[in-house]
Amino acid sequence: MSEKLKEIAEHWRPKIVGELNGQEVKLVKFQGEFVWHHHEAEDELFLGISGRFRIEFRERVVDVGPGEFIIVPRGIEHRTVADEEASVLLFEPAAVRNTGNIIDPKLTAPMGDRLD
Amino acid sequence: MSEKLKEIAEHWRPKIVGELNGQEVKLVKFQGEFVWHHHEAEDELFLGISGRFRIEFRERVVDVGPGEFIIVPRGIEHRTVADEEASVLLFEPAAVRNTGNIIDPKLTAPMGDRLD
Numbered sequence: 001m002s003e004k005l006k007e008i009a010e011h012w013r014p015k016i017v018g019e020l021n022g023q024e025v026k027l028v029k030f031q032g033e034f035v036w037h038h039h040e041a042e043d044e045l046f047l048g049i050s051g052r053f054r055i056e057f058r059e060r061v062v063d064v065g066p067g068e069f070i071i072v073p074r075g076i077e078h079r080t081v082a083d084e085e086a087s088v089l090l091f092e093p094a095a096v097r098n099t100g101n102i103i104d105p106k107l108t109a110p111m112g113d114r115l116d
Numbered sequence: 117m118s119e120k121l122k123e124i125a126e127h128w129r130p131k132i133v134g135e136l137n138g139q140e141v142k143l144v145k146f147q148g149e150f151v152w153h154h155h156e157a158e159d160e161l162f163l164g165i166s167g168r169f170r171i172e173f174r175e176r177v178v179d180v181g182p183g184e185f186i187i188v189p190r191g192i193e194h195r196t197v198a199d200e201e202a203s204v205l206l207f208e209p210a211a212v213r214n215t216g217n218i219i220d221p222k223l224t225a226p227m228g229d230r231l232d
Binding site: 002018019020021023025042044045067071073092093 | 137141165183
């Protein structure tokens, strides 16, 4: 995945790198603060590849480093934050909007972007 | 995941470590040769964590190391081989038999084994 990550310059723009069983595997780089949001019908898995980030929930914060993963269940409000750049693998159903129930002029990413 | 991998002693016995969207995340250790098989209706993702392994297809072989992944599409006959121990993350639909269409007295693993 390190070669594919080199092709990703922007933050918060997930790129599809694999598809299976109606799910997608995406790579994304985080830096800074994302927007609070939730996904109505999709659980999301975040697997740390490099750097550290955290997932903030309303009641707690989970720190995630390389080789660690967290699953955020559907319906749960959350926000991702990375003080320094972090590279992350996502597993989630196909065609999920990254900002869930929110449309954010800067952070809402185009869907369906692929790396070959 | 390194802590969870310490709890896995046997080879070829996937342990469920996460569930989302009807899919399961499993950890497994490979060593030696698996059995040729396919999965009728499930695609499988193999992500290398440590060590190297290969997936043999009838027409080619793919070598997979840490931080690399491969998706084996449903219906495609394959066999996993690791000359030395390799730790692997699997992502696949819930309740998949590890040996697919084959029942092997040694290699077919119990389904539903979980690590907490």
